Amino acid sequence: MLSAMYIHIPFCLNKCNYCDFLSFKSTDEERKKYVDAIICEINMYPKFPLETVYFGGGTPSLLTPEQISRILNNLNIKSSAEITLEVNPKTVTLEKLKLFKKAGINRISIGIQSFNDETLKLLGRLHSSAEGEEAFHLARKAGFENISLDLMFSLPNQTLDDLKSDLTHLFSLKPEHFSIYSLIWEEGTDFFAKLEAGIYKETDNDLEASMYELIIDEAKKNGYIHYEISNFCLPEKRAIHNTKYWKNEEYLGIGIGASGYYQNIRYKNILKIPEYYARISNNIKPILEEEFIDSNEKELYEYILGLRIIPDGIVPKGKYIDLCDSLVNSGFLIKDNSQYNLSRKGILMANDVFSKFI
Ligand SMILES: C[S@@+](CC[C@H](N)C(=O)[O-])C[C@H]1O[C@@H](n2cnc3c(N)ncnc32)[C@H](O)[C@@H]1O
Ligand code: SF4
Known part of the structure:
Protein backbone atom coordinates (compact mmCIF):
# COMPACT_ATOMS: atom_id res chain seq x y z
CA MET A 1 0.00 0.00 0.00
CA LYS A 247 12.49 0.94 -4.80
CA ASN A 248 9.85 2.18 -7.27
CA GLU A 249 7.15 2.36 -4.60
CA GLU A 250 4.10 4.57 -5.10
CA TYR A 251 3.92 7.95 -3.31
CA LEU A 252 1.74 11.04 -3.32
CA GLY A 253 3.19 14.36 -4.48
CA ILE A 254 1.42 17.42 -3.04
CA GLY A 255 1.84 21.09 -3.98
CA ILE A 256 2.78 22.91 -7.16
CA GLY A 257 5.21 21.14 -9.44
CA ALA A 258 5.24 18.04 -7.22
CA SER A 259 5.56 14.64 -8.88
CA GLY A 260 3.71 11.59 -7.64
CA TYR A 261 3.13 7.93 -8.50
CA TYR A 262 -0.31 6.65 -7.63
CA GLN A 263 -2.52 3.82 -8.96
CA ASN A 264 0.07 2.98 -11.67
CA ILE A 265 0.13 6.60 -12.88
CA ARG A 266 3.16 8.88 -12.68
CA TYR A 267 1.87 12.45 -12.50
CA LYS A 268 3.17 15.99 -12.23
CA ASN A 269 1.24 18.85 -10.68
CA ILE A 270 0.55 22.27 -12.19
CA LEU A 271 3.52 24.66 -12.16
CA LYS A 272 1.72 28.01 -11.81
CA ILE A 273 0.36 29.20 -8.48
CA PRO A 274 -2.82 30.92 -9.78
CA GLU A 275 -3.83 27.84 -11.79
CA TYR A 276 -3.06 25.65 -8.78
CA TYR A 277 -5.36 27.74 -6.56
CA ALA A 278 -8.10 27.75 -9.23
CA ARG A 279 -8.10 23.93 -9.38
CA ILE A 280 -8.02 23.58 -5.60
CA SER A 281 -10.92 26.00 -5.09
CA ASN A 282 -12.96 23.92 -7.56
CA ASN A 283 -12.00 20.78 -5.63
CA ILE A 284 -10.15 19.32 -8.65
CA LYS A 285 -6.77 17.63 -8.30
CA PRO A 286 -4.13 20.07 -9.65
CA ILE A 287 -2.55 17.54 -12.02
CA LEU A 288 -0.77 18.90 -15.12
CA GLU A 289 0.24 15.65 -16.80
CA GLU A 290 -0.09 11.93 -16.21
CA GLU A 291 1.54 8.82 -17.62
CA PHE A 292 0.16 5.33 -17.16
CA ILE A 293 2.93 2.87 -16.26
CA ASP A 294 2.32 -0.57 -17.75
CA SER A 295 3.97 -3.72 -16.41
CA ASN A 296 6.91 -3.51 -18.88
CA GLU A 297 7.68 0.09 -17.92
CA LYS A 298 7.28 -0.77 -14.25
CA GLU A 299 9.91 -3.49 -14.62
CA LEU A 300 12.24 -1.06 -16.42
CA TYR A 301 11.83 1.55 -13.67
CA GLU A 302 12.54 -1.16 -11.08
CA TYR A 303 15.89 -1.95 -12.69
CA ILE A 304 17.03 1.59 -13.44
CA LEU A 305 16.00 2.96 -10.05
CA GLY A 306 17.00 -0.24 -8.22
CA LEU A 307 20.59 -0.15 -9.53
CA ARG A 308 20.95 3.26 -7.85
CA ILE A 309 20.86 1.54 -4.46
CA ILE A 310 24.44 0.37 -4.69
CA PRO A 311 24.49 -2.30 -1.93
CA ASP A 312 21.08 -3.78 -2.86
CA GLY A 313 21.26 -3.79 -6.66
CA ILE A 314 18.72 -5.74 -8.72
CA VAL A 315 17.66 -9.29 -9.55
CA PRO A 316 16.74 -9.05 -13.25
CA LYS A 317 14.42 -11.37 -15.16
CA GLY A 318 14.03 -12.46 -18.80
CA LYS A 319 15.89 -10.48 -21.48
CA TYR A 320 17.40 -8.20 -18.83
CA ILE A 321 19.59 -11.08 -17.54
CA ASP A 322 21.53 -11.06 -20.86
CA LEU A 323 21.86 -7.26 -20.74
CA CYS A 324 23.15 -7.39 -17.14
CA ASP A 325 25.60 -10.19 -18.03
CA SER A 326 27.00 -8.07 -20.89
CA LEU A 327 27.36 -5.15 -18.45
CA VAL A 328 29.27 -7.49 -16.12
CA ASN A 329 31.59 -8.39 -19.02
CA SER A 330 32.27 -4.74 -19.75
CA GLY A 331 32.99 -4.09 -16.07
CA PHE A 332 29.96 -1.89 -15.22
CA LEU A 333 28.15 -4.40 -12.99
CA ILE A 334 29.21 -7.01 -10.46
CA LYS A 335 27.28 -10.27 -10.22
CA ASP A 336 26.67 -12.13 -6.96
CA ASN A 337 24.44 -15.19 -7.57
CA SER A 338 21.32 -13.71 -9.19
CA GLN A 339 21.97 -10.17 -7.86
CA TYR A 340 23.68 -7.45 -9.91
CA ASN A 341 25.20 -4.26 -8.44
CA LEU A 342 27.04 -1.30 -9.92
CA SER A 343 30.85 -1.72 -9.92
CA ARG A 344 33.12 1.26 -9.14
CA LYS A 345 33.35 1.87 -12.91
CA GLY A 346 29.55 1.55 -13.14
CA ILE A 347 29.07 4.05 -10.30
CA LEU A 348 31.32 6.57 -12.06
CA MET A 349 29.41 6.14 -15.34
CA ALA A 350 25.97 5.42 -13.89
CA ASN A 351 23.99 7.40 -16.47
CA ASP A 352 25.66 5.45 -19.31
CA VAL A 353 24.74 2.19 -17.57
CA PHE A 354 21.10 3.23 -17.06
CA SER A 355 20.80 4.31 -20.70
CA LYS A 356 21.61 0.73 -21.82
CA PHE A 357 18.27 -0.38 -20.34
CA ILE A 358 16.18 2.03 -22.41
C1 LIG B 1 15.58 21.98 -2.50
S1 LIG B 1 17.27 22.12 -2.22
C2 LIG B 1 17.54 21.91 -0.45
C3 LIG B 1 17.09 22.87 0.63
C4 LIG B 1 17.20 24.36 0.50
N1 LIG B 1 16.43 24.81 -0.61
C5 LIG B 1 18.60 24.88 0.41
O1 LIG B 1 19.10 24.97 -0.71
O2 LIG B 1 19.16 25.23 1.44
C6 LIG B 1 17.89 20.57 -2.74
C7 LIG B 1 19.37 20.44 -3.07
O3 LIG B 1 19.58 20.29 -4.47
C8 LIG B 1 20.90 20.64 -4.80
N2 LIG B 1 20.86 21.40 -6.06
C9 LIG B 1 20.03 22.40 -6.40
N3 LIG B 1 20.31 22.83 -7.66
C10 LIG B 1 21.34 22.05 -8.14
C11 LIG B 1 22.07 22.02 -9.35
N4 LIG B 1 21.82 22.85 -10.35
N5 LIG B 1 23.05 21.07 -9.49
C12 LIG B 1 23.31 20.21 -8.48
N6 LIG B 1 22.66 20.22 -7.30
C13 LIG B 1 21.67 21.13 -7.12
C14 LIG B 1 21.44 21.46 -3.64
O4 LIG B 1 22.44 20.72 -2.98
C15 LIG B 1 20.23 21.62 -2.73
O5 LIG B 1 20.56 21.60 -1.37
S1 SF4 C 1 17.05 28.61 -4.75
FE1 SF4 C 1 15.97 27.81 -2.99
S2 SF4 C 1 15.64 25.63 -3.50
FE2 SF4 C 1 17.21 26.34 -4.85
S3 SF4 C 1 19.10 25.77 -3.76
FE3 SF4 C 1 18.62 27.97 -3.27
S4 SF4 C 1 17.51 27.88 -1.35
FE4 SF4 C 1 17.50 25.76 -2.23
Whole structure:
Protein backbone atom coordinates (compact mmCIF):
# COMPACT_ATOMS: atom_id res chain seq x y z
CA MET A 1 0.00 0.00 0.00
CA LEU A 2 1.11 3.57 -0.68
CA SER A 3 3.05 4.83 2.35
CA ALA A 4 4.94 8.01 1.35
CA MET A 5 4.10 11.64 0.72
CA TYR A 6 6.22 14.45 -0.77
CA ILE A 7 5.03 18.01 -0.10
CA HIS A 8 6.52 20.82 -2.21
CA ILE A 9 7.01 24.22 -0.57
CA PRO A 10 7.91 26.59 -3.43
CA PHE A 11 9.29 29.53 -1.47
CA CYS A 12 12.86 30.76 -1.02
CA LEU A 13 14.39 33.88 0.49
CA ASN A 14 16.37 34.36 -2.70
CA LYS A 15 17.17 32.41 -5.85
CA CYS A 16 20.57 30.70 -5.78
CA ASN A 17 22.63 31.22 -8.93
CA TYR A 18 22.64 27.56 -9.99
CA CYS A 19 19.13 26.47 -9.04
CA ASP A 20 16.10 25.86 -11.25
CA PHE A 21 13.87 24.25 -8.62
CA LEU A 22 10.33 25.63 -8.63
CA SER A 23 10.53 28.42 -6.05
CA PHE A 24 9.73 32.11 -5.60
CA LYS A 25 9.96 34.89 -3.06
CA SER A 26 6.83 35.15 -0.89
CA THR A 27 5.00 37.10 1.80
CA ASP A 28 3.55 35.72 5.06
CA GLU A 29 0.13 36.06 3.46
CA GLU A 30 1.11 33.99 0.40
CA ARG A 31 2.59 31.23 2.52
CA LYS A 32 -0.57 31.06 4.62
CA LYS A 33 -2.76 30.80 1.50
CA TYR A 34 -0.50 28.09 0.09
CA VAL A 35 -0.66 26.01 3.28
CA ASP A 36 -4.47 26.20 3.19
CA ALA A 37 -4.40 25.02 -0.43
CA ILE A 38 -2.10 22.06 0.15
CA ILE A 39 -4.28 20.91 3.03
CA CYS A 40 -7.24 20.93 0.58
CA GLU A 41 -5.17 18.92 -1.91
CA ILE A 42 -4.14 16.42 0.79
CA ASN A 43 -7.82 15.92 1.62
CA MET A 44 -8.55 14.93 -2.01
CA TYR A 45 -6.65 11.66 -1.46
CA PRO A 46 -7.42 8.72 0.86
CA LYS A 47 -5.74 8.84 4.28
CA PHE A 48 -3.06 6.24 3.68
CA PRO A 49 -1.06 5.27 6.80
CA LEU A 50 2.20 7.07 5.99
CA GLU A 51 5.66 5.73 6.80
CA THR A 52 7.41 8.81 5.39
CA VAL A 53 6.57 12.47 4.82
CA TYR A 54 9.09 14.72 3.07
CA PHE A 55 8.80 18.52 3.00
CA GLY A 56 10.98 19.62 0.06
CA GLY A 57 11.45 22.84 -1.77
CA GLY A 58 12.14 25.54 -2.23
CA THR A 59 12.69 26.17 1.40
CA PRO A 60 10.13 24.41 3.63
CA SER A 61 11.81 25.86 6.73
CA LEU A 62 10.31 29.22 5.69
CA LEU A 63 6.98 27.89 6.98
CA THR A 64 6.22 28.38 10.65
CA PRO A 65 6.18 25.34 12.98
CA GLU A 66 2.43 25.97 13.41
CA GLN A 67 1.94 25.67 9.64
CA ILE A 68 3.95 22.42 9.54
CA SER A 69 1.90 21.14 12.46
CA ARG A 70 -1.39 22.03 10.70
CA ILE A 71 -0.32 20.09 7.61
CA LEU A 72 0.80 17.06 9.64
CA ASN A 73 -2.46 17.08 11.59
CA ASN A 74 -4.28 16.44 8.31
CA LEU A 75 -2.31 13.26 7.64
CA ASN A 76 -2.52 9.70 8.92
CA ILE A 77 1.04 9.14 10.08
CA LYS A 78 2.39 5.92 11.58
CA SER A 79 4.10 6.44 14.93
CA SER A 80 7.43 5.16 13.55
CA ALA A 81 7.32 7.43 10.45
CA GLU A 82 10.31 9.38 9.12
CA ILE A 83 9.24 13.03 8.73
CA THR A 84 11.86 15.16 6.97
CA LEU A 85 12.09 18.92 6.59
CA GLU A 86 14.55 20.60 4.21
CA VAL A 87 16.15 23.53 5.99
CA ASN A 88 18.03 26.56 4.69
CA PRO A 89 20.52 27.77 7.35
CA LYS A 90 19.31 31.36 7.01
CA THR A 91 15.76 30.52 8.11
CA VAL A 92 16.17 28.84 11.52
CA THR A 93 16.80 29.64 15.17
CA LEU A 94 17.13 27.22 18.09
CA GLU A 95 13.58 28.05 19.18
CA LYS A 96 12.14 27.45 15.70
CA LEU A 97 13.97 24.13 15.36
CA LYS A 98 12.67 23.00 18.77
CA LEU A 99 9.14 23.84 17.65
CA PHE A 100 9.60 21.95 14.35
CA LYS A 101 10.58 18.94 16.44
CA LYS A 102 7.55 19.40 18.66
CA ALA A 103 5.38 19.60 15.53
CA GLY A 104 6.57 16.10 14.55
CA ILE A 105 9.62 16.65 12.32
CA ASN A 106 12.25 14.00 13.18
CA ARG A 107 14.73 14.38 10.32
CA ILE A 108 16.35 17.59 9.09
CA SER A 109 18.13 18.03 5.76
CA ILE A 110 20.24 21.19 5.75
CA GLY A 111 21.36 22.92 2.52
CA ILE A 112 25.05 23.55 3.26
CA GLN A 113 26.44 23.34 -0.31
CA SER A 114 29.99 24.29 0.74
CA PHE A 115 32.01 25.35 3.78
CA ASN A 116 33.98 27.87 1.73
CA ASP A 117 32.75 31.47 2.06
CA GLU A 118 33.95 32.47 -1.41
CA THR A 119 32.19 29.50 -2.98
CA LEU A 120 29.00 30.27 -1.05
CA LYS A 121 29.07 33.81 -2.43
CA LEU A 122 29.59 32.54 -5.95
CA LEU A 123 26.63 30.17 -5.50
CA GLY A 124 24.47 33.09 -4.38
CA ARG A 125 23.85 31.58 -0.95
CA LEU A 126 22.76 34.02 1.74
CA HIS A 127 24.62 32.26 4.57
CA SER A 128 28.28 31.97 5.47
CA SER A 129 30.10 28.73 6.22
CA ALA A 130 29.89 29.53 9.95
CA GLU A 131 26.11 30.02 9.67
CA GLY A 132 25.75 26.69 7.85
CA GLU A 133 27.70 24.96 10.60
CA GLU A 134 25.73 26.81 13.28
CA ALA A 135 22.44 25.54 11.78
CA PHE A 136 23.77 21.99 12.19
CA HIS A 137 24.72 22.59 15.86
CA LEU A 138 21.36 24.24 16.56
CA ALA A 139 19.54 21.25 15.08
CA ARG A 140 21.53 18.94 17.37
CA LYS A 141 20.79 21.20 20.35
CA ALA A 142 17.10 21.12 19.45
CA GLY A 143 17.27 17.33 19.77
CA PHE A 144 17.49 16.14 16.15
CA GLU A 145 19.30 12.80 16.00
CA ASN A 146 18.87 12.31 12.28
CA ILE A 147 20.48 15.13 10.28
CA SER A 148 21.45 15.13 6.64
CA LEU A 149 23.62 17.76 4.94
CA ASP A 150 23.48 18.72 1.24
CA LEU A 151 26.72 19.65 -0.51
CA MET A 152 27.71 20.28 -4.10
CA PHE A 153 30.90 19.68 -6.06
CA SER A 154 32.35 20.20 -9.54
CA LEU A 155 31.68 23.92 -9.06
CA PRO A 156 33.26 26.71 -11.17
CA ASN A 157 36.99 26.98 -10.41
CA GLN A 158 36.76 24.40 -7.60
CA THR A 159 39.99 22.44 -7.08
CA LEU A 160 40.48 19.00 -5.59
CA ASP A 161 41.98 20.72 -2.51
CA ASP A 162 38.86 22.92 -2.12
CA LEU A 163 36.73 19.79 -2.16
CA LYS A 164 39.06 18.03 0.29
CA SER A 165 38.65 20.89 2.73
CA ASP A 166 34.82 20.80 2.36
CA LEU A 167 34.89 17.05 3.07
CA THR A 168 37.14 17.45 6.14
CA HIS A 169 34.70 20.02 7.49
CA LEU A 170 31.71 17.82 6.70
CA PHE A 171 33.13 14.74 8.46
CA SER A 172 34.11 16.79 11.52
CA LEU A 173 30.37 17.39 12.09
CA LYS A 174 29.45 13.67 11.86
CA PRO A 175 25.98 14.03 10.31
CA GLU A 176 24.02 10.77 10.06
CA HIS A 177 23.62 11.28 6.32
CA PHE A 178 24.83 13.50 3.51
CA SER A 179 23.97 14.06 -0.15
CA ILE A 180 26.56 15.49 -2.49
CA TYR A 181 25.56 16.57 -5.97
CA SER A 182 27.73 17.30 -8.97
CA LEU A 183 26.68 20.70 -10.36
CA ILE A 184 24.09 20.52 -13.13
CA TRP A 185 24.21 23.54 -15.44
CA GLU A 186 20.50 24.28 -15.62
CA GLU A 187 19.21 26.41 -18.49
CA GLY A 188 17.73 29.71 -17.32
CA THR A 189 20.02 30.05 -14.29
CA ASP A 190 22.59 32.75 -13.71
CA PHE A 191 25.29 30.03 -13.88
CA PHE A 192 24.09 28.88 -17.29
CA ALA A 193 24.18 32.43 -18.65
CA LYS A 194 27.75 32.78 -17.39
CA LEU A 195 28.68 29.45 -18.97
CA GLU A 196 27.26 30.60 -22.32
CA ALA A 197 29.08 33.93 -22.01
CA GLY A 198 32.37 32.10 -21.41
CA ILE A 199 32.77 33.49 -17.89
CA TYR A 200 32.57 30.00 -16.36
CA LYS A 201 33.61 26.73 -17.89
CA GLU A 202 32.50 23.21 -17.14
CA THR A 203 34.75 21.09 -14.96
CA ASP A 204 37.00 18.84 -16.98
CA ASN A 205 35.67 15.23 -17.02
CA ASP A 206 38.83 13.78 -15.47
CA LEU A 207 38.80 16.29 -12.62
CA GLU A 208 35.10 15.63 -11.98
CA ALA A 209 35.76 11.87 -11.86
CA SER A 210 38.70 12.42 -9.46
CA MET A 211 36.45 14.56 -7.25
CA TYR A 212 33.75 11.89 -7.15
CA GLU A 213 36.32 9.18 -6.35
CA LEU A 214 37.75 11.36 -3.58
CA ILE A 215 34.26 11.72 -2.08
CA ILE A 216 33.64 7.96 -2.24
CA ASP A 217 37.03 7.10 -0.69
CA GLU A 218 36.91 9.76 2.05
CA ALA A 219 33.33 8.82 2.95
CA LYS A 220 34.36 5.18 3.38
CA LYS A 221 37.37 6.14 5.51
CA ASN A 222 35.02 8.11 7.76
CA GLY A 223 32.58 5.24 8.25
CA TYR A 224 29.92 6.24 5.71
CA ILE A 225 28.16 3.77 3.43
CA HIS A 226 27.83 4.86 -0.20
CA TYR A 227 24.30 3.55 -0.63
CA GLU A 228 23.10 5.62 -3.61
CA ILE A 229 24.87 7.55 -6.40
CA SER A 230 24.76 10.88 -4.50
CA ASN A 231 23.89 9.66 -1.00
CA PHE A 232 25.98 8.45 1.93
CA CYS A 233 24.96 7.42 5.44
CA LEU A 234 26.12 5.99 8.72
CA PRO A 235 24.91 2.39 9.28
CA GLU A 236 21.09 2.08 9.44
CA LYS A 237 20.62 5.75 8.50
CA ARG A 238 19.52 5.56 4.87
CA ALA A 239 16.90 8.13 3.87
CA ILE A 240 13.78 5.98 4.16
CA HIS A 241 11.66 8.32 2.02
CA ASN A 242 14.03 8.55 -0.93
CA THR A 243 14.71 4.83 -0.72
CA LYS A 244 11.02 4.31 -1.47
CA TYR A 245 11.49 6.27 -4.74
CA TRP A 246 14.44 4.09 -5.68
CA LYS A 247 12.49 0.94 -4.80
CA ASN A 248 9.85 2.18 -7.27
CA GLU A 249 7.15 2.36 -4.60
CA GLU A 250 4.10 4.57 -5.10
CA TYR A 251 3.92 7.95 -3.31
CA LEU A 252 1.74 11.04 -3.32
CA GLY A 253 3.19 14.36 -4.48
CA ILE A 254 1.42 17.42 -3.04
CA GLY A 255 1.84 21.09 -3.98
CA ILE A 256 2.78 22.91 -7.16
CA GLY A 257 5.21 21.14 -9.44
CA ALA A 258 5.24 18.04 -7.22
CA SER A 259 5.56 14.64 -8.88
CA GLY A 260 3.71 11.59 -7.64
CA TYR A 261 3.13 7.93 -8.50
CA TYR A 262 -0.31 6.65 -7.63
CA GLN A 263 -2.52 3.82 -8.96
CA ASN A 264 0.07 2.98 -11.67
CA ILE A 265 0.13 6.60 -12.88
CA ARG A 266 3.16 8.88 -12.68
CA TYR A 267 1.87 12.45 -12.50
CA LYS A 268 3.17 15.99 -12.23
CA ASN A 269 1.24 18.85 -10.68
CA ILE A 270 0.55 22.27 -12.19
CA LEU A 271 3.52 24.66 -12.16
CA LYS A 272 1.72 28.01 -11.81
CA ILE A 273 0.36 29.20 -8.48
CA PRO A 274 -2.82 30.92 -9.78
CA GLU A 275 -3.83 27.84 -11.79
CA TYR A 276 -3.06 25.65 -8.78
CA TYR A 277 -5.36 27.74 -6.56
CA ALA A 278 -8.10 27.75 -9.23
CA ARG A 279 -8.10 23.93 -9.38
CA ILE A 280 -8.02 23.58 -5.60
CA SER A 281 -10.92 26.00 -5.09
CA ASN A 282 -12.96 23.92 -7.56
CA ASN A 283 -12.00 20.78 -5.63
CA ILE A 284 -10.15 19.32 -8.65
CA LYS A 285 -6.77 17.63 -8.30
CA PRO A 286 -4.13 20.07 -9.65
CA ILE A 287 -2.55 17.54 -12.02
CA LEU A 288 -0.77 18.90 -15.12
CA GLU A 289 0.24 15.65 -16.80
CA GLU A 290 -0.09 11.93 -16.21
CA GLU A 291 1.54 8.82 -17.62
CA PHE A 292 0.16 5.33 -17.16
CA ILE A 293 2.93 2.87 -16.26
CA ASP A 294 2.32 -0.57 -17.75
CA SER A 295 3.97 -3.72 -16.41
CA ASN A 296 6.91 -3.51 -18.88
CA GLU A 297 7.68 0.09 -17.92
CA LYS A 298 7.28 -0.77 -14.25
CA GLU A 299 9.91 -3.49 -14.62
CA LEU A 300 12.24 -1.06 -16.42
CA TYR A 301 11.83 1.55 -13.67
CA GLU A 302 12.54 -1.16 -11.08
CA TYR A 303 15.89 -1.95 -12.69
CA ILE A 304 17.03 1.59 -13.44
CA LEU A 305 16.00 2.96 -10.05
CA GLY A 306 17.00 -0.24 -8.22
CA LEU A 307 20.59 -0.15 -9.53
CA ARG A 308 20.95 3.26 -7.85
CA ILE A 309 20.86 1.54 -4.46
CA ILE A 310 24.44 0.37 -4.69
CA PRO A 311 24.49 -2.30 -1.93
CA ASP A 312 21.08 -3.78 -2.86
CA GLY A 313 21.26 -3.79 -6.66
CA ILE A 314 18.72 -5.74 -8.72
CA VAL A 315 17.66 -9.29 -9.55
CA PRO A 316 16.74 -9.05 -13.25
CA LYS A 317 14.42 -11.37 -15.16
CA GLY A 318 14.03 -12.46 -18.80
CA LYS A 319 15.89 -10.48 -21.48
CA TYR A 320 17.40 -8.20 -18.83
CA ILE A 321 19.59 -11.08 -17.54
CA ASP A 322 21.53 -11.06 -20.86
CA LEU A 323 21.86 -7.26 -20.74
CA CYS A 324 23.15 -7.39 -17.14
CA ASP A 325 25.60 -10.19 -18.03
CA SER A 326 27.00 -8.07 -20.89
CA LEU A 327 27.36 -5.15 -18.45
CA VAL A 328 29.27 -7.49 -16.12
CA ASN A 329 31.59 -8.39 -19.02
CA SER A 330 32.27 -4.74 -19.75
CA GLY A 331 32.99 -4.09 -16.07
CA PHE A 332 29.96 -1.89 -15.22
CA LEU A 333 28.15 -4.40 -12.99
CA ILE A 334 29.21 -7.01 -10.46
CA LYS A 335 27.28 -10.27 -10.22
CA ASP A 336 26.67 -12.13 -6.96
CA ASN A 337 24.44 -15.19 -7.57
CA SER A 338 21.32 -13.71 -9.19
CA GLN A 339 21.97 -10.17 -7.86
CA TYR A 340 23.68 -7.45 -9.91
CA ASN A 341 25.20 -4.26 -8.44
CA LEU A 342 27.04 -1.30 -9.92
CA SER A 343 30.85 -1.72 -9.92
CA ARG A 344 33.12 1.26 -9.14
CA LYS A 345 33.35 1.87 -12.91
CA GLY A 346 29.55 1.55 -13.14
CA ILE A 347 29.07 4.05 -10.30
CA LEU A 348 31.32 6.57 -12.06
CA MET A 349 29.41 6.14 -15.34
CA ALA A 350 25.97 5.42 -13.89
CA ASN A 351 23.99 7.40 -16.47
CA ASP A 352 25.66 5.45 -19.31
CA VAL A 353 24.74 2.19 -17.57
CA PHE A 354 21.10 3.23 -17.06
CA SER A 355 20.80 4.31 -20.70
CA LYS A 356 21.61 0.73 -21.82
CA PHE A 357 18.27 -0.38 -20.34
CA ILE A 358 16.18 2.03 -22.41
C1 LIG B 1 15.58 21.98 -2.50
S1 LIG B 1 17.27 22.12 -2.22
C2 LIG B 1 17.54 21.91 -0.45
C3 LIG B 1 17.09 22.87 0.63
C4 LIG B 1 17.20 24.36 0.50
N1 LIG B 1 16.43 24.81 -0.61
C5 LIG B 1 18.60 24.88 0.41
O1 LIG B 1 19.10 24.97 -0.71
O2 LIG B 1 19.16 25.23 1.44
C6 LIG B 1 17.89 20.57 -2.74
C7 LIG B 1 19.37 20.44 -3.07
O3 LIG B 1 19.58 20.29 -4.47
C8 LIG B 1 20.90 20.64 -4.80
N2 LIG B 1 20.86 21.40 -6.06
C9 LIG B 1 20.03 22.40 -6.40
N3 LIG B 1 20.31 22.83 -7.66
C10 LIG B 1 21.34 22.05 -8.14
C11 LIG B 1 22.07 22.02 -9.35
N4 LIG B 1 21.82 22.85 -10.35
N5 LIG B 1 23.05 21.07 -9.49
C12 LIG B 1 23.31 20.21 -8.48
N6 LIG B 1 22.66 20.22 -7.30
C13 LIG B 1 21.67 21.13 -7.12
C14 LIG B 1 21.44 21.46 -3.64
O4 LIG B 1 22.44 20.72 -2.98
C15 LIG B 1 20.23 21.62 -2.73
O5 LIG B 1 20.56 21.60 -1.37
S1 SF4 C 1 19.10 25.77 -3.76
FE1 SF4 C 1 17.50 25.76 -2.23
S2 SF4 C 1 17.51 27.88 -1.35
FE2 SF4 C 1 18.62 27.97 -3.27
S3 SF4 C 1 17.05 28.61 -4.75
FE3 SF4 C 1 17.21 26.34 -4.85
S4 SF4 C 1 15.64 25.63 -3.50
FE4 SF4 C 1 15.97 27.81 -2.99
